[in-house]
Amino acid sequence: MEQKNKYIRLAADLQTDSIVDGPGLRAVLWTQGCHHQCKGCQNPQTWDFNGGGLVPIEAVKEAIDELEYHTGLTLSGGDPMYQVEACLEIIKYARNKGLNIWVYTGFTWEEIIEMSKKKKVYMEFLKYVDVLVDGRFILEERDLSLLFRGSRNQRLIDVPKTLEKKEIILLDEKKYNEEELFKKEPMFI
Numbered sequence: 001m002e003q004k005n006k007y008i009r010l011a012a013d014l015q016t017d018s019i020v021d022g023p024g025l026r027a028v029l030w031t032q033g034c035h036h037q038c039k040g041c042q043n044p045q046t047w048d049f050n051g052g053g054l055v056p057i058e059a060v061k062e063a064i065d066e067l068e069y070h071t072g073l074t075l076s077g078g079d080p081m082y083q084v085e086a087c088l089e090i091i092k093y094a095r096n097k098g099l100n101i102w103v104y105t106g107f108t109w110e111e112i113i114e115m116s117k118k119k120k121v122y123m124e125f126l127k128y129v130d131v132l133v134d135g136r137f138i139l140e141e142r143d144l145s146l147l148f149r150g151s152r153n154q155r156l157i158d159v160p161k162t163l164e165k166k167e168i169i170l171l172d173e174k175k176y177n178e179e180e181l182f183k184k185e186p187m188f189i
């Protein structure tokens with residue numbers, strides 16, 4: 001158990017140059033392991049729960065310490081929800097450093113809420129997430145014009161508002177219009 005909480009299984013080193021996995025310049029943590037098997041998944045190499053490599057959580061924190069000029073940290077995969085304890089420790093740390101947190105998961109919001117009834121850590125995890133991009137990738141619903149997501153069934157959920165109102169509140173996508181963002185926060189290009 002101790003061991004489990006000290007390591008996270010990752011598909012790759014922390015990526016530090018993403019501008020497509022949420023707004024601004026972002027670091028992306030690619031978790032390893034996924035059971036959803038979405039047809040058309042772009043990262044099938046991340047499905048194997050024995051693939052990738054075990055990385056000490058402390059090493060991930062050190063990599064986060066090295067970030068400069070970053071808007072946020074995105075968790076993707078794979079599916080971060082399969083390693084929720086380790087991911088929680090990492091996003092708590094990143095939040096304290098001022099990074100906003102986006103999470104991509106194949107589970108829907110409703111499924112995670114159900115899971116949280118049996119395992120409280122899922123709700124604890126959600127408290128540190130700014131935006132949850134939820135749901136499996138559905139090839140038939142693919143739409144390249146969507147902001148920060150691949151298929152129409154997936155939602156950009158504003159997690160703090162959703163938790164507060166106890167109903168799903170979607171992200172105001174207009175806020176993420178690049179021109180508007182540039183005007184407000186010129187460093188996030």
Ligand code: SF4
Nearest residue numbers: 034037038041078106
């Ligand atoms: S949830 Fe994501 S990583 Fe998992 S199969 Fe679906 S698209 Fe691939």
